[in-house]
Amino acid sequence: MTYFLALETSCDETAAAVFTDGLTVKSSVVASQTDLHARFGGVVPEIASRAHLRNLLPVIDEAVRKAGITLADVGCVAVHNTPGLVGALLVGVTAAKALAVALGVPLVAVNHVAGHIYACRMAAGRDIFPCLGLVVSGGHTALFRCDTALSLNLLGGTRDDAAGEAFDKVAAILGLGFPGGPAVEREAAAGDPKAFAFPRAFASDPRLEFSFSGLKTAVLYACHGQDVRQATPPPPGKKRADLAASFQEAVVDALAVKCRQALEQTGLTRLAVGGGVSANKRLRAKLQAACDRAGAELFIPPMNLCTDNAAMAALAVEKWRVGQFAPPDLDAEPNFIGS
Amino acid sequence: MSGAWLILETSGRSRVGVAVGGAVIAAEDLPAGRQQNRHLLPTVERLIRECGLTPRSLTHIAVGVGPGSYTGLRVGLTAAKTLAYALGCSLVAVPTFAAVAADVPGTVDVIGDALQGTIYVQRFTDGTAMSELRIERFDEWVAQFTPPPLRGRSASEASREGGELSVAGPGVVTFADKLPVHVTRSPVVEPSVEAVFRVARTLPPLTVEEMMRLEPLYLRGSSAEEKAKAATSSSLPS
Numbered sequence: 001m002t003y004f005l006a007l008e009t010s011c012d013e014t015a016a017a018v019f020t021d022g023l024t025v026k027s028s029v030v031a032s033q034t035d036l037h038a039r040f041g042g043v044v045p046e047i048a049s050r051a052h053l054r055n056l057l058p059v060i061d062e063a064v065r066k067a068g069i070t071l072a073d074v075g076c077v078a079v080h081n082t083p084g085l086v087g088a089l090l091v092g093v094t095a096a097k098a099l100a101v102a103l104g105v106p107l108v109a110v111n112h113v114a115g116h117i118y119a120c121r122m123a124a125g126r127d128i129f130p131c132l133g134l135v136v137s138g139g140h141t142a143l144f145r146c147d148t149a150l151s152l153n154l155l156g157g158t159r160d161d162a163a164g165e166a167f168d169k170v171a172a173i174l175g176l177g178f179p180g181g182p183a184v185e186r187e188a189a190a191g192d193p194k195a196f197a198f199p200r201a202f203a204s205d206p207r208l209e210f211s212f213s214g215l216k217t218a219v220l221y222a223c224h225g226q227d228v229r230q231a232t233p234p235p236p237g238k239k240r241a242d243l244a245a246s247f248q249e250a251v252v253d254a255l256a257v258k259c260r261q262a263l264e265q266t267g268l269t270r271l272a273v274g275g276g277v278s279a280n281k282r283l284r285a286k287l288q289a290a291c292d293r294a295g296a297e298l299f300i301p302p303m304n305l306c307t308d309n310a311a312m313a314a315l316a317v318e319k320w321r322v323g324q325f326a327p328p329d330l331d332a333e334p335n336f337i338g339s
Numbered sequence: 340m341s342g343a344w345l346i347l348e349t350s351g352r353s354r355v356g357v358a359v360g361g362a363v364i365a366a367e368d369l370p371a372g373r374q375q376n377r378h379l380l381p382t383v384e385r386l387i388r389e390c391g392l393t394p395r396s397l398t399h400i401a402v403g404v405g406p407g408s409y410t411g412l413r414v415g416l417t418a419a420k421t422l423a424y425a426l427g428c429s430l431v432a433v434p435t436f437a438a439v440a441a442d443v444p445g446t447v448d449v450i451g452d453a454l455q456g457t458i459y460v461q462r463f464t465d466g467t468a469m470s471e472l473r474i475e476r477f478d479e480w481v482a483q484f485t486p487p488p489l490r491g492r493s494a495s496e497a498s499r500e501g502g503e504l505s506v507a508g509p510g511v512v513t514f515a516d517k518l519p520v521h522v523t524r525s526p527v528v529e530p531s532v533e534a535v536f537r538v539a540r541t542l543p544p545l546t547v548e549e550m551m552r553l554e555p556l557y558l559r560g561s562s563a564e565e566k567a568k569a570a571t572s573s574s575l576p577s
Contacts, residue, residue, distance in 0.1 A: 046562065057424050098417070099425055332376075
């Protein structure tokens with residue numbers, strides 16, 4: 001049996017995990033930086049990079065101890081090297097390279113977005129490929145055709161904001177705090193999703209793309225009218241809940257429609273969903289309905305595997321099996337380039 | 340304190356060295372630019388091998404902790420900390436300006452660009468720190484070099500204390516056009532591997548807890564935090 005030690009530092013979670021080549025997760029430790037970024041209403045790259053450097057060794061140490069092994073037992077090091085914030089990725093990539101040098105073991109580089117989809121395979125405990133992959137988070141909103149765990153072809157993505165980013169910005173407009181996803185969902189529970197007719201970009205268009213910045217502006221105008229210079233968040237009450245519910249419905253509708261179109265266009269019969277926004281209950285219900293209509297099977301991992309973590313880097317096992325090791329001069333690659 | 344040392348200094352141009360028996364036996368500067376982050380660990384591995392060592396034979400790691408490039412320092416510190424953690428060897432944190440000053444005799448202000456018209460500055464006499472490392476406005480710091488009778492006290496005090504004040508460090512290059520012509524510029528801009536090693540040997544190794552939490556000498560928060568701080572303090576009643 002081979003133990004893998006995996007690192008994740010692509011955005012604002014510092015994470016390490018230990019798993020085996022049989023895909024058993026022995027430990028998964030995540031140090032969240034949410035508190036550090038909250039007052040800025042979004043992730044500040046320099047703050048994230050600093051926190052990764054402070055947190056990474058304690059997180060690695062805890063993951064190794066919780067797995068009940070020592071570093072000498074580690075047979076392979078894995079790291080998410082793309083996509084993400086470059087300064088944040090560099091901390092994880094450098095640490096992973098140092099571990100591989102110190103321990104004399106191979107290094108495997110994992111695409112973070114592919115990892116999100118692979119989390120569905122881990123949670124399912126069986127093969128889910130080929131499948132349609134939807135990754136929806138604060139940094140990504142994209143659809144992929146995944147013929148195998150290691151082949152990810154981008155079908156389409158967002159032209160502007162990621163869905164999670166739109167949740168954060170609308171939460172700021174409504175004065176609901178950061179992170180926006182859970183805050184908007186809580187507020188929406190008491191609201192009417194049909195109260196405001198917000199736009200669903202490209203809804204009747206076959207192209208598999210998303211756009212959320214117009215929606216965000218529509219919420220702003222619905223909240224304050226056209227004159228937003230003196231904008232202060234609305235007080236708690238029916239209107240705020242209705243705005244939250246109608247916004248959430250518009251995002252969820254756009255995601256569900258595009259998934260259904262993609263299933264029809266590709267003929268794929270499985271949908272695997274990952275990323276922090278997939279924690280949204282309304283999204284889960286709508287995606288289930290879309291899959292039912294398309295005759296497809298839906299895979300969404302439990303919460304701890306949806307948000308950023310290092311256990312989803314178990315995709316490294318697939319690469320390790322076929323000898324796809326990273327070069328010693330592995331770099332952090334901020335932009336998504338496919339896998 | 341002999342043993343086998345790995346030396347990393349990444350506050351500006353990245354440098355890697357290996358010392359055995361109290362002397363640096365191999366040193367290499369990485370090509371300038373962003374690619375140096377990528378090549379740091381392969382260079383470390385090769386240099387160790389070329390010295391006939393293995394990573395496991397390292398007893399100490401010395402790392403320059405800045406001030407300097409945030410990204411460069413984070414890469415250097417991540418590498419040094421993780422290697423020390425995984426190899427179980429000692430880690431020594433070397434202030435970069437102390438290593439610059441180690442190669443400059445007499446009294447020297449070591450300066451580096453801290454952006455937006457400010458500098459990192461610290462004074463040393465024969466390698467011994469005479470002031471805290473701090474951030475200062477370049478204009479205010481450079482005023483001490485105003486020629487007599489108008490000149491400020493610091494430069495004249497320095498000359499009374501032990502000869503002429505010189506200036507060293509990466510700021511000498513950054514501010515080459517703004518330093519008065521009569522100021523003595525040291526040729527020591529960035530610290531050599533040898534100087535980092537020499538200073539490291541005078542410092543105690545970090546405890547495990549200190550090693551885990553080691554950060555560069557930033558001296559201030561991220562620009563987002565600094566702006567928020569400025570906004571809060573300006574909104575307070577004076």
